[in-house]
Amino acid sequence: MTKTIGRLTWxxxxxYIPPASTGTTRELTSHETVCILNANDEDARVEITVYxxxxxxxxxxxxxxxGKRTRHLRFNxxxxxxxxxxxxxxxxxxxxxxxxxxxxxxxxxxxxxLALLSTIAFPLD
Amino acid sequence: MTKTIGRLTWxxxxxYIPPASTGTTRELTSHETVCILNANDEDARVEITVYxxxxxxxxxxxxxxxGKRTRHLRFNxxxxxxxxxxxxxxxxxxxxxxxxxxxxxxxxxxxxxLALLSTIAFPLD
Amino acid sequence: MTKTIGRLTWxxxxxYIPPASTGTTRELTSHETVCILNANDEDARVEITVYxxxxxxxxxxxxxxxGKRTRHLRFNxxxxxxxxxxxxxxxxxxxxxxxxxxxxxxxxxxxxxLALLSTIAFPLD
Amino acid sequence: MTKTIGRLTWxxxxxYIPPASTGTTRELTSHETVCILNANDEDARVEITVYxxxxxxxxxxxxxxxGKRTRHLRFNxxxxxxxxxxxxxxxxxxxxxxxxxxxxxxxxxxxxxLALLSTIAFPLD
Numbered sequence: 001m002t003k004t005i006g007r008l009t010w011x012x013x014x015x016y017i018p019p020a021s022t023g024t025t026r027e028l029t030s031h032e033t034v035c036i037l038n039a040n041d042e043d044a045r046v047e048i049t050v051y052x053x054x055x056x057x058x059x060x061x062x063x064x065x066x067g068k069r070t071r072h073l074r075f076n077x078x079x080x081x082x083x084x085x086x087x088x089x090x091x092x093x094x095x096x097x098x099x100x101x102x103x104x105x106x107x108x109x110x111x112x113x114l115a116l117l118s119t120i121a122f123p124l125d
Numbered sequence: 126m127t128k129t130i131g132r133l134t135w136x137x138x139x140x141y142i143p144p145a146s147t148g149t150t151r152e153l154t155s156h157e158t159v160c161i162l163n164a165n166d167e168d169a170r171v172e173i174t175v176y177x178x179x180x181x182x183x184x185x186x187x188x189x190x191x192g193k194r195t196r197h198l199r200f201n202x203x204x205x206x207x208x209x210x211x212x213x214x215x216x217x218x219x220x221x222x223x224x225x226x227x228x229x230x231x232x233x234x235x236x237x238x239l240a241l242l243s244t245i246a247f248p249l250d
Numbered sequence: 251m252t253k254t255i256g257r258l259t260w261x262x263x264x265x266y267i268p269p270a271s272t273g274t275t276r277e278l279t280s281h282e283t284v285c286i287l288n289a290n291d292e293d294a295r296v297e298i299t300v301y302x303x304x305x306x307x308x309x310x311x312x313x314x315x316x317g318k319r320t321r322h323l324r325f326n327x328x329x330x331x332x333x334x335x336x337x338x339x340x341x342x343x344x345x346x347x348x349x350x351x352x353x354x355x356x357x358x359x360x361x362x363x364l365a366l367l368s369t370i371a372f373p374l375d
Numbered sequence: 376m377t378k379t380i381g382r383l384t385w386x387x388x389x390x391y392i393p394p395a396s397t398g399t400t401r402e403l404t405s406h407e408t409v410c411i412l413n414a415n416d417e418d419a420r421v422e423i424t425v426y427x428x429x430x431x432x433x434x435x436x437x438x439x440x441x442g443k444r445t446r447h448l449r450f451n452x453x454x455x456x457x458x459x460x461x462x463x464x465x466x467x468x469x470x471x472x473x474x475x476x477x478x479x480x481x482x483x484x485x486x487x488x489l490a491l492l493s494t495i496a497f498p499l500d
Binding site: 255256272273277278283285286287289318319320321322350351352353355359362363364365366367368369370373 | 386387388389390391426427428429431432462464465466468479481483485486487488490491492493494495496497499
């Protein structure tokens, strides 16, 4: 289909996990997500670094995205080496050993009607 | 106007058909869409492959977008070779035989007020 | 600051004017917008062509964006050579004689809480 | 990780601070934001110029974004050399002396349910 399916390094300058939710299910809990497509045959090892306003970066958070698979990773679920704090501005850089495509999405249910945002991440290579 | 109107291959890393709707019309039913502009004179044959977290990709789903026409395709309507499951994370790659422009939009009416997201897709060539 | 501030030709594959509104002011009427930044010294002559699913394109719609000015143009207001129909899928190509930057935004108040989407347009040159 | 982490100059063609809010906290006050990631070791000096429909540009607004830090700057808070008016269409150009990544986000709580939009800015260099 195409030889190079994506890029190795991506940045998402926006980042914020809404600290409250009106939804009660996992689907309708406020969340901040990076969606990663690995359209290659081999698995991708993905490292995510999280940047803050007033402290040193956290991470890397390490994930595997299988060949010809997608993963929609929630920053809410990040635990190792440390959780990402709620209600805090951050940014992230996503680095992979095989080309991937990255998109950033938020679902916000702080008020009693959900809101969504999404944008393609910015490729750094 | 311009010689190359778009690209041949696009990726959308985000994908999710909200499994419920408060709207009752087709317009206000939750949906996930790829908008495809074919600004060339000749028709475009478009093949869409859908990637999942835990199974092999589905497709290709094949569509024609006429010359100097646009089509806003809903993943909800995809049927051949198989439907796209609701409430499931996915990604997609859109490949065309003539240059096109692709944008991704979701309308979500799970809660009683609609939400929207949209982003330009990522060009792979 | 920078020598080339933008591009000459842009595409927005998504396009839809919600046919209803719960808002009663111009600000809260559902609308579809292209935001155009002309950061150059000279005026920009901008031509917008609108593409549909099942008919020939409409336009060009011609606008002037002054040097070092921005205009946020609503498709709802387009009149010459013909209005853009409500509730209808479309795409658009924005061509300028000096480099510009284009972003696409929708405000949708069909249900009693507004929704927004926005994305940078796709540069064709 | 990568040698060039971002770009020096970015444009955001959309810009509008909703002039009202149903939220009462800073978090739920309607706001227009540029999120800036500086993933380099050295600090970034960032200058933002704001363009309007019918008057000369305002600025530059000058900010420092520390090395390996992010700042999510609200246009609502801009004061020097002058505030950015509410309810007014604008665009912005963000110029830095070291490479950065810029994303644009709005939170709108004019109606009693928040709405969000976000998009990566457009790199001019």
